[in-house]
Amino acid sequence: MVSEDFSLAYSSIKEILQSARSQAFRAVNSAMVKAYWEIGRVIVEEELRGKDRANYGERLIDDLSERLSKEFGAGFNRSNLFYIRQFYLAFPKVHALRGQLTWTHYRLLLRQENEYARSFYLQECINSRWSTRELERQMNSLLYERLALSGNKKKVLELAQKGQIMEKPADFIKDPFVLEFAGLGEKSPVDEKDLETHLAARLKDFLLELGRGFSFVARQKRISVGEEHYHIDLVFYNYLLKCFVLIDLKASKLSHQDIGQMDFYVRYYEKEIRGVGDNPTIGLILCSDRNSAMAKYTLLADGKQIFASKYKLVLPAEKELVEEMERQRMLASADE
Numbered sequence: 001m002v003s004e005d006f007s008l009a010y011s012s013i014k015e016i017l018q019s020a021r022s023q024a025f026r027a028v029n030s031a032m033v034k035a036y037w038e039i040g041r042v043i044v045e046e047e048l049r050g051k052d053r054a055n056y057g058e059r060l061i062d063d064l065s066e067r068l069s070k071e072f073g074a075g076f077n078r079s080n081l082f083y084i085r086q087f088y089l090a091f092p093k094v095h096a097l098r099g100q101l102t103w104t105h106y107r108l109l110l111r112q113e114n115e116y117a118r119s120f121y122l123q124e125c126i127n128s129r130w131s132t133r134e135l136e137r138q139m140n141s142l143l144y145e146r147l148a149l150s151g152n153k154k155k156v157l158e159l160a161q162k163g164q165i166m167e168k169p170a171d172f173i174k175d176p177f178v179l180e181f182a183g184l185g186e187k188s189p190v191d192e193k194d195l196e197t198h199l200a201a202r203l204k205d206f207l208l209e210l211g212r213g214f215s216f217v218a219r220q221k222r223i224s225v226g227e228e229h230y231h232i233d234l235v236f237y238n239y240l241l242k243c244f245v246l247i248d249l250k251a252s253k254l255s256h257q258d259i260g261q262m263d264f265y266v267r268y269y270e271k272e273i274r275g276v277g278d279n280p281t282i283g284l285i286l287c288s289d290r291n292s293a294m295a296k297y298t299l300l301a302d303g304k305q306i307f308a309s310k311y312k313l314v315l316p317a318e319k320e321l322v323e324e325m326e327r328q329r330m331l332a333s334a335d336e
Helices: 004-049 056-072 078-090 103-109 115-128 132-140 143-148 153-162 192-201 203-210 256-273 292-298 318-335
Strands: 214-225 228-238 243-253 282-289 306-312
Touching: 004 056, 004 078, 004 103, 056 078, 078 103, 103 115, 103 132, 115 132, 115 143, 115 153, 132 143, 132 203, 143 153, 143 318, 192 203, 192 214, 192 228, 192 243, 203 214, 214 256, 228 256, 243 256, 256 282, 256 306
Parallel strands: 243 282, 282 306
Antiparallel strands: 214 228, 228 243
């Protein structure tokens, strides 16, 4: 029989070993990233010295790949050496490298030709501790474009320098939200209960799409007024915004009844649930389509904590996203 003292000793040793392995991994990773940067520097400098010789750069990569692969094994094929070269060109200052990121993170970041987008994703990797899989998903879902297209030049620059800032309710709102991870594809029409079930089953992915600071509270949260009972699809709490976030899913176009229902939910939470120190409750309606004029004239001044966004069940193409954002801007301008 294992004694309690032995269990405590074993747990302590296990924690020490796990910590040591983690520190060793970070140290090795940091050293390899810096080594790749140095290799990239040498390649670029050598190319500059041989710039007058035709095709010297490509021959240099080929020769280096052959020699390095023989001596050091995998990791120095032609493709990876081009990535290493590009790595140095994209991050020309070694002190700007971040120890929290692996070489795989950097390889993914190199896909971003837009310098602002690359800087944004780098900051978010650190701020949100994204794994490489999470980084790839956010890039594929055009997170930067969805946030940047809805803001002015100042916001674009701020995104690049600091990542996504969560200071006010509107900061986490995207239009559209991309829910491709739900696995519903282009299914039409989408059943609301089916969508809710799929989102709840892929909660980690949904939290990633919502952004930093979200924790799950309840699904089909029951609230009662007298003898009447109602159910809120999804309830979250954001510890950065310090408030509850209520989400209602709609498979159809936004209607004034949808907004009225959310207004009721928010008012209930404000009176019955919101605690001391909590900020005002946020309501978010996710719908398959929305009318900007409907949102503008139905969400009155006292309902400024209620938002409506479209959702997409497939990853948007960048061209499609830009066209959609421009269309929404034009509609909003026409309604002013």
